[in-house]
Amino acid sequence: xxxxxxxxxxxxxxxxxxxxxxxxxxxxxxxxxxxxxxxxxxxxxxxxxxxxxxxxxxxxxxxxxxxxxxxxxxxxxxxxxxxxxxxxxxxxxxxxxxxxxxxxxxxxxxxxxxxxxxxxxxxxxxxxxxxxxxxxxxxxxxxxxxxxxxxxxxxxxxxxxxxxxxxxxxxxxxxxxxxxxxxxxxxxxxxxxxxxxxxxxxxxxxxxxxxxxxxxxxxxxxxxxxxxxxxxxxxxxxxxxxxxxxxxxxxxxxxxxxxxxxxxxxxxxxxxxxxxxxxxxxxxxxxxxxxxxxxxxxxxxxxxxxxxxxxxxxxxxxxxxxxxxxxxxxxxxxxxxxxxxxxxxxxxxxxxxxxxxxxxxxxxxxxxxxxxxxxxxxxxxxxxxxxxxxxxxxxxxxxxxxxxxxxxxxxxxxxxx
Numbered sequence: 001x002x003x004x005x006x007x008x009x010x011x012x013x014x015x016x017x018x019x020x021x022x023x024x025x026x027x028x029x030x031x032x033x034x035x036x037x038x039x040x041x042x043x044x045x046x047x048x049x050x051x052x053x054x055x056x057x058x059x060x061x062x063x064x065x066x067x068x069x070x071x072x073x074x075x076x077x078x079x080x081x082x083x084x085x086x087x088x089x090x091x092x093x094x095x096x097x098x099x100x101x102x103x104x105x106x107x108x109x110x111x112x113x114x115x116x117x118x119x120x121x122x123x124x125x126x127x128x129x130x131x132x133x134x135x136x137x138x139x140x141x142x143x144x145x146x147x148x149x150x151x152x153x154x155x156x157x158x159x160x161x162x163x164x165x166x167x168x169x170x171x172x173x174x175x176x177x178x179x180x181x182x183x184x185x186x187x188x189x190x191x192x193x194x195x196x197x198x199x200x201x202x203x204x205x206x207x208x209x210x211x212x213x214x215x216x217x218x219x220x221x222x223x224x225x226x227x228x229x230x231x232x233x234x235x236x237x238x239x240x241x242x243x244x245x246x247x248x249x250x251x252x253x254x255x256x257x258x259x260x261x262x263x264x265x266x267x268x269x270x271x272x273x274x275x276x277x278x279x280x281x282x283x284x285x286x287x288x289x290x291x292x293x294x295x296x297x298x299x300x301x302x303x304x305x306x307x308x309x310x311x312x313x314x315x316x317x318x319x320x321x322x323x324x325x326x327x328x329x330x331x332x333x334x335x336x337x338x339x340x341x342x343x344x345x346x347x348x349x350x351x352x353x354x355x356x357x358x359x360x361x362x363x364x365x366x367x368x369x370x371x372x373x374x375x376x377x378x379x380x381x382x383x384x385x386x387x388x389x390x391x392x393x394x395x396x397x398x399x400x401x402x403x404x405x406x407x408x409x410x411x412x413x414x415x416x417x
Contacts, residue, residue, distance in 0.1 A: 065273055069241075075142055091311035094307055099307065106124075113348075122164055125157070126332065127329050127331060130333055146312045206250050224246060228243070308327070
């Protein structure tokens with residue numbers, strides 16, 4: 001790698017991201033689709049392929065996902081996590097049933113066989129924690145009433161990956177039942193141990209990390225997060241789960257200070273992640289699988305919206321929050337690509353990679369749109385079906401409000417989406 005060429009390429013990437021972010025800000029729109037399209041333009045088969053900075057961008061992309069999940073974890077305490085998991089596990093089951101089944105059925109209809117069906121089920125099941133975390137931050141919804149429901153579903157999915165990925169790896173490799181069971185047991189043990197430490201010893205960890213010096217706090221928190229994420233990934237557990245649990249373990253002033261210090265780094269590396277995804281997508285591989293990918297995307301966008309709506313309704317969230325929860329969960333991303341990549345490497349089905357790439361690209365572009373506009377569109381459709389009665393005709397000053405309306409007004413008094 002030539003140092004000068006690397007600096008030129010990486011500098012151009014960062015400059016381009018900054019300009020695209022400004023454009024998105026002017027349009028009051030999430031910059032994620034623009035980042036992805038930029039990656040497509042300058043990646044494999046694009047207008048001007050880049051090669052010198054590819055390895056560094058790959059590492060930066062992985063750090064971006066880790067920081068996104070760390071920042072999500074910092075928003076909630078360990079007790080919040082345990083409480084949400086206990087109350088929301090039925091939503092996790094509904095999520096699996098509504099979103100994994102369409103992928104499995106699609107693979108069987110295309111004649112790919114049962115192993116490919118299990119793989120594609122995972123691709124359509126798992127939402128993108130990275131994309132969703134970024135979108136919620138962009139839209140200022142981290143404090144909304146539906147956000148704990150969204151996070152609970154995402155955490156359940158990420159923890160399920162600790163079980164799913166070892167199973168998929170064993171199926172693709174054709175290993176024995178004993179070897180596959182051992183891998184699964186290790187993954188479950190590690191995830192459980194990290195969660196136990198976060199819940200039981202979170203205060204001690206916060207005291208260890210705490211520092212009045214911002215530089216020392218940043219170095220310790222970032223180092224601890226990357227260390228735990230790396231160990232978790234080495235032990236067949238998602239690095240994202242490890243990073244999320246580190247965030248959960250930190251609380252109080254430490255969490256507030258770390259959030260302030262890490263926000264700029266998160267935004268930088270998250271942008272690099274989305275560009276990296278586009279860089280490794282060959283535009284020429286998308287057209288042949290575009291129609292089935294689009295059909296699958298439409299179906300599973302609807303099932304994700306239904307999942308979020310049902311889960312938020314079960315949690316007592318108002319109608320507006322239910323639609324926001326469903327729309328926010330639509331995006332797929334990093335896990336779907338990882339799952340499809342395992343199948344492609346194992347040689348199970350050559351078309352799996354392009355189909356998964358087109359599918360994720362469609363939903364990662366649509367996801368920010370559904371997050372922003374699902375609730376307003378649902379409100380517009382509802383108003384068309386049930387037009388309000390003018391107060392003068394009804395003989396009253398206003399329509400009586402339901403408890404759900406009052407919940408929505410208390411949550412969002414200014415009427416913001």
